[in-house]
Amino acid sequence: MALERLQTLRGMVDLLPRQTMVWQQVEEQARHHFHRAGVREIRTPLLEATALFARGIGEATDVVCKEMYSFQDRGQRSCTLRPEGTASVVRAAIQHGLLNQGHQRLWYMGPMFRYERPQAGRQRQFHQLGLELLGVAEERSDVDAMAMAWDLLGDLGIQGLQLQLNTLGTPEDRRCYREQLVGWLEQRVQQLDPDSRQRLATNPLRILDSKNNTTQDLLREAPQLLTTLGKESRERFEGVCQLLQALDIPFVITPQLVRGLDYYTHTAFEITSDQLGAQATVCGGGRYDGLAAILGGPPTAGMGWAMGIERLVLLLGSQKDATPPQVVLLNRGESAQVRALVLARQLRQAKLHVELDLSGATFARQFRRADRLGGRLAVIIGEQEAQAGVVKLKWLHHPPQSGSDLDMGEEWTLPAAEVSKTVERLLAD
Template sequence: MAQLQGIRGTRDILPDEVVRWQWVESTARRILSQAQYREIRTPIFEQTELFARGIGEATDVVGKEMYTFTDRGDRSITLRPENTAGVVRSYIEHSLSARGLQRLWYMGPMFRYERPQAGRQRQFHQLGLEAIGSADPRADAEAIAIATQILKSLGLKSLKLDLNSVGNREDRLNYRQALIDYLTPYKEELDADSQDRLTRNPLRILDSKDKRTQEIVQDAPSLLEYLGDFSRNHFEQVQTLLTDLGIEYQINPRLVRGLDYYTHTAFEIQSDDLGAQATVCGGGRYDGLVAELGGKETPAVGWAMGLERLMILVEKLAQVPQSTLDFYLISRGELAQRQSLKLAQGLREAGFAVELDLSGAALKKQMARGDKSGAIACLILGDREAEQQEVQLKWMATKEQQTLEQSDLLSNPPYLRQQLDKHS
């Protein structure tokens, strides 16, 4: 019988890696909480129409990459390829607008049918932020500042912020025709995807990775030249605020992001800590999405970080704090083994980290495992200790050993913690 394996484009996150994930998650959660962003959890699948309307049918995500199926109720269902549309759907459905500005964040798996590569999987994870209900340029700058704070707190240093404005719908309509007029004479030289986008979604051609297409768009008209007064003023205010915050940026007029719902501010934060620029965070403003999905006209801004790519950087750059093991508990003999479980659980309930050796091996082998465990102390229970309701405590750093009553070990948790800190 063939061995079962994980599906291509998915991967297991094993316990040694999970420590790193948990540290990243707790760091982000702390910073987001300080800024009064609250977590929201949405389903991993939604009606396909949500993404077709929200992201845009002409995008690669909707056209090529979604995991879509018909369920037993004959409904078209899609595993979420991103989560902004789901958060906005929830915002509308539960009338969160009645509670004023919503500062929200999420974390979880997304699904896109792409070619798997380092830092990019078909099931991948994103951390995202959404501020729904404010048109203030400070919301844009705050979102960027929080993303930057999270990345720097994780040890990333070589960060580069690309900034652009994609204007409002009217600005883009004016620019769209100018871009088509410029690109049409080069149509046969464009890559196949860009040729297909020329009339359907020409702004996406600016984001092409094809070398020849990049050369062609280098001299294309800039969207910034087509911004109206309102869009230009908003963009200038965002730049001023970032300068006030000491956040360096560069204007990238080719940055359009990959989803149709963006308006005004668009940005990407890149890191070259791996030797080549890699986008670790991308986002922007999407003032039309709430109305597009059936709500009232509502301004909003947000971003998402790809956690797989972020983990590659964290593994290289960060010193991830390791969890502390207080006690490694060793036992030998039937009565001692029974008492060891009770003692371990009592210590855990008192707030201590305890690993109970379940091997049943000889004391010498258990002690060898205790030496490698990283515990501050070993607790040793043999037949004699069990009969006397005692336990041997061995401090691993000094090898000092003492005999204690089991009841005394649990009688004063603050004092025990003080002793652990002293010997750690």
């Protein structure tokens, strides 16, 4: 009986070499971007104590109630594959005393896990890169964080962006507003969708973020948090808006943009792209001044955001061509194959991008493959060249504009000992 062919689990996706090129572009751009901004990378475990996320995300949230990959380990401890990055970063900062060393500017990147319905740009194993600024409470840090997100997306060439902005005020502002909102919604409970009715008792602010169109139509008449803010919160939000204007970053105030847990304060934002359809959000974040204390640390201001790398890759296009090799090393015959292996290593040690043809096919087929790869310069070794101690060179694509010893389409023979220096010089022209 034939064995069943094994495949990935639903929502777990292989990244094939062509797609990985785009991922590497995003990762490299992020590293350069954060380095220029004085932000240091932190790496936390994939597996954490379940209690970290129950506290750090909230026991009443869908993530904790329905979506986490949790299990008992052999020591009967409840463990969870991390569903997001912020709680782990704050936990690490507390555990290792980083909060006692002044404010921290940290970034992370890696896989997260949520058991939800897979769709374009959203899988059960997904990847995020994120920023966390710890220990600074001023509105300037809010704008600094948002500007880094905006500029990174710009550096990546993402188009059709919009920054949506709101303020959650202080816990006291939200308590007063929650009472008004709950009272207003209880009089209209039959008009709410089932999920929003459940949230009315557990986390009413999240109703504002409902994706149900009927509920959103109803909410247009609901009380607004902005009208219940205290003087200090209003002035802070005005300061954030003025700083964004000073940086020439356009934004839209969006009252429905909320974070439902009490440790979130003041600024909340999302950056969307009009090229993603229903899953428009590419970055989301906000201020979470109460989180460190909830996780057992000292009261610490915090501001951060996360981007989904899958969605960035969708925007950038997963069919981006690989970088073509500078040199394609064509070879045929027993002695030639050995010589080609040695030469390929020498050229790679000279920091050149070299593709060694290992097929043993005819030179005609090797040339066709080299052309498809987009290789710039062919180095050719057959048995005759190997025995004579020479190689042949031939431009395939993009010869130098002038000053080259070798014209396009022309083959040039030279001693094998001179190949490495000659190729370096030709490609440097």
